[in-house]
Amino acid sequence: MNILENISLKTFNTFGIDKTARFFVSVKSIEELKEALEWAKSQKVNPLILGGGSNILLTQNQDTLVIKIELEGIKVVQEDDDFYFVETGSGVNWHQFVLTAIENNWAGIENLSLIPGTVGASPMQNIGAYGVEIKDVFSSLKALNKETLEIEAFNAEQCQFGYRESVFKHELKGKYVICSVIFRLRKEPVFHTEYGAILETLEASGISELSLKAISDAVIQIRQSKLPDPKEIGNSGSFFKNPTIPTEQYELLKNQYTSIPGYPNIEGTKVPAAWLIEQCGWKGKRFGEIGVHAKQPLVLVNYGDGDGNEIKNLATKIQQSVFDKFGISIHPEVNFL
Ligand SMILES: Cc1cc2nc3c(=O)[nH]c(=O)nc-3n(C[C@H](O)[C@H](O)[C@H](O)COP(=O)(O)OP(=O)(O)OC[C@H]3O[C@@H](n4cnc5c(N)ncnc54)[C@H](O)[C@@H]3O)c2cc1C
Structure with missing residues (x-):
């Protein structure tokens, strides 16, 4: 095990924030992971688990051991008439996994093409x-309990999935390291083309026959046209979650703001946070090295030397202005560290 000291994390987070890790190690096997966790225990530090760094905002130097997960492997562990059950190592790059699924005709994750990060963070x-x-394709996962160093299995119910939520962001926050995920992927595809501009994009490309690859290509094309590439400009994708508000509140707002978009769901009406932020005048605003993306106001950006705390403060101002104008609270999707 090669533990490095005082490592810059700038290239390990897609925001490109330059904070350091006091200790840093990459692990390629469960044995190495256990060794790293034991070492952290001996140093009395609570280690930070890092995947692709695409959903974190570093606001301080990490005075601990940062463990970068590089557990590989993709294999079919079971199948029945309708599904393949595919176990994938938590360090596998998510988009590479999607491409492997498409090559093998395992259906269900093609709409999730080009999401950055690792399988373990998914x-x-x-x-x-x-x-x-x-949650639509999830079967179970295996995670290492940081305290006991035992592997435990979690089914979907135990994971308590919600909109951009799971038990690992709440009760079990920081307690487990996800080692592998078992996905339940269809042998016969069920295509989802109704969302966003997928159908239009397929039509514009002259695609008349649906396939996993055609859908994936369409999703990639849409995403590339809408979202900034972290390799070119630091960002963490959508910074805020879309709020769901009581439908009565939505109807009242609609009287005042006739163009407010709303999508009914079982809890009320979901309102796009991007629309709310744009209405508050933030779209494209730049403040020194940080700002709000010009095409997608849900994305906060680091132009180069931005600081995590500046981005955090900007996020707070955006939240406050949305609340002042619409009476709606919006919450970050990104994990502040
Ligand atoms: C351009 C862009 C577009 C994006 N689009 C989407 C999108 O469409 N939909 C979407 O849902 N998300 C999107 N995201 C967010 C992000 O890609 C996902 O949340 C992704 O799953 C994060 O993976 P990661 O490996 O980078 O996680 P990290 O950022 O490394 O970690 C995120 C959190 O998970 C923890 N963690 C990571 N790995 C493990 C593990 N193995 N065990 C335990 N804890 C772990 C970390 O400690 C941290 O708290 C986007 C991000 C970017 C930059």
Whole structure:
């Protein structure tokens, strides 16, 4: 085990925030992971688990051991008439996994193409895009208990998935390291083209026959046209979650703001946070090295040397202005560290 000291995390988070890790180690096996956790225990530090760093905002130097998860492997562990059960290591790059699934005709995650990060982080916030969430294809996961160093299995119910939520962001926050996820992928695809501009994009590309690859390509095309590439400009995707408000409140707002979009769900009406933020005048605003993206107001950006606390303060101002104008609280999706 090669523990490094005082390492810059700038290239390990997609925001490109330059904070340091007091100690840093990459682990490629469960044995290495256990060794790293034991070492952290001996140093009396609570280690930070890092995947692709695409859903974190570093607001301070990490005075602990940062463990970068690099557990690999993709294999079919079981199948029945309708499904393949595919176990995937938590360090596998999410998009690479999607591409592998498409190559093998394992259906269900094609709409989740091009989401950055690792497989291990995907259940953390029940990643989702274009009408599909991890919970729709999730079978179970294996996680190492940081205290006992035992592997435990979690089914979907135990994970308590919600919109960008799971038990690992709440009661079990910081207590487990996800080692692998078992996905339940269809042998016969069920295509989801109704969400966003998928259908239009397929039509514009002259695609008349649906396939996993065609949908994935369409999603990639849409995402590339809408979202900034973290390699070019630091960001963490959607910074805020879309709020769901009581439908009565939505109806009242609609009287005043006739163009306010709203999507009914079982809890009320979901309102796009991007619309709310844009209405408050934040879209495209730049403040020195940080700002709000010009095309997608839900995305906060670091132009180069921005600081995590500046971004956090900007986020607070945005939240306050949305609340003052609409009486709606919006909450970050990103994990502040
Ligand atoms: C351009 C862009 C677009 C995005 N689009 C989407 C989108 O469409 N939908 C969506 O849902 N998200 C999206 N995201 C957010 C992000 O990609 C996902 O949340 C992703 O799952 C994060 O993975 P990661 O490996 O980078 O996690 P990290 O940022 O490394 O970690 C996130 C959290 O999970 C914890 N963690 C990571 N790995 C493990 C593990 N193995 N065990 C235990 N804890 C762990 C970390 O400690 C941290 O608290 C986007 C981000 C970017 C930059």
